[in-house]
Amino acid sequence: MVDHIDVAIIGGGPGGYSAAIRAAELGLSALCVEREAWGGTCLHRGCIPSKALLHQAHVFSEARSLSAHGVKVEGTPTPSSLHNAKKKDIETLHKGLHSLMTSKGVTLMHGEGRIERAQKLCVIANEKKTSIRVNKAIILATGSTPFVPKNVSLGDHVLSSDELLSLDQTPPSLVIVGGGYIGLELGLFWARMGSSVTILEAQSRLLPTFDDEIVHVLTQSLLAEGLRLVFDTSMVSIERTKKGACVHAQCRGNPVMYEAHDVALALGRKPLLEDSTCGELSLTRDEQGRVMINDTFETSCPGVYAIGDLIRGPMLAHKAEKEGRTLIERLCGQPSQINEALIPSVIYTDPQVASVGLTAQELKKRDIPFVRGKASFAANGRALATGHRDGLLMMLAHPQTHHILGIHIVGAHAETLIGEGILAMSMQARVGDMATALHAHPTFSELYQEAARHLSSQHLS
Helix, strand or coil: CCCCEEEEEEECCHHHHHHHHHHHHHHCCCEEEEEECCCCHHHHCCCCHHHHHHHHHHHHHHHHHHHCCCCCCCCEEECCHHHHHHHHHHHHHHHHHHHHHHHHEEEECCCCEEECCCCEEEEEEECCCEEEEEEEEEECCCCCCCCCCCCCCCCEEEEEHHHHCCCCCCEEEEEEEECCCHHHHHHHHHHCCCCCEEEEECCCCCCCCCHHHHHHHHHHHHHHHCCCEEEEEEEEEEEEECCCEEEEECCCCCCEEEECCCEEEEECCCCEEEEEEECCCCEECCCCCECCCCCCEEEECCEEEEEECCCCCCCCHHHHHHHHHHHHHHCCCCCCCCCCHHCCCCECCCCEEEEEEECCEEEEHHCCCEEEEEEHHHHHHHHHCCCCCCCEEEEECCCCCCCEEEEEEEEHHHHHHHHHHHHHHHHCCCCCHHHHCCCCCCCCCCCHHHHHHHHHHHHHC
């Protein structure tokens, strides 16, 4: 049984396991403590299961579109059958992650980690307490949990986003409170499964941090899928009814009601850090409950660090993973950095949305000059050949330096296309580099070349 360790991580999600693996790679003894399952929310209740379900619903939607070619596809898959396939994927990834950590030499403990003081950790499992001395760092990577307003009680037709992902039956009608990426992804999934879906959004449009033109394309596509989108509408309360549940809301100052078989909350997530985890330590937090850190990820308590959903920034698995690796590398004296401006965002709707860098709205607010180039999926050979003509790739660049300031995509395979934009921006590529780089034909990646050529010919000298 281990009684001392160099680095101890509480939380086995993307941030935690990445920190543990990197520590072992750099010669540190590493302990990772997890009270549930390795992989965290991302693997078991978030990223992976939701994308598995969305993919299967997308395949079914594509199959139904074959009717235009004389192929008739009938019926709808059952949620339970999709869940069974999803569980197999999760089990495979879970076993692979566990094997990877053990092969790297990471010590794994299943239980609840609690900090007794800056250099002492205890792990409670099966009513047994194990105390461990920590030489270098205790890292908090406990993630987040769905945000539920205090005046709402879950259960009886009122669901969290986690619960909405796990339904075994398709609800005949569904109201989702919140039009962020979680609400849109799950709303589209259940609409394709046959549910009548209404999404209530407090803002005047979807996804206010994304580019206007990109969001317009997505909005029109969701409406065409049959989703009902209601804007400027804020939830006041939820009551149970004979039919299921009813949302009482305010729309531009007027009271409104939306009733459905089920109501789901998709109002974002909040940091998950229980008082018992920190023991007698008092960590400084901001008004949103996020742990305050310095530029080395150290909290207000020396020797205790925090990463991922616990701290500022978007709650994204790849952000947490990068932070975990960066923290360990800095502890080992390496000059590791994170460029927060190049953290990509992807929404797995249909069409998909992906973004990196600044939007036109943000550039205008900062008084940064920019020009834009566009490439339409409707003019791309590969998109037309595969029936994915609805989409747009937008490239924003500085008119003097020609450096790329932002890449914004809506369309098929946006999740993969954004990778080239991230690499180009991280390498400080200029528009000319993108315009002259040879892309295979016919491919979706030619959209970069077309957008860059549009910029070069119309706006840059």
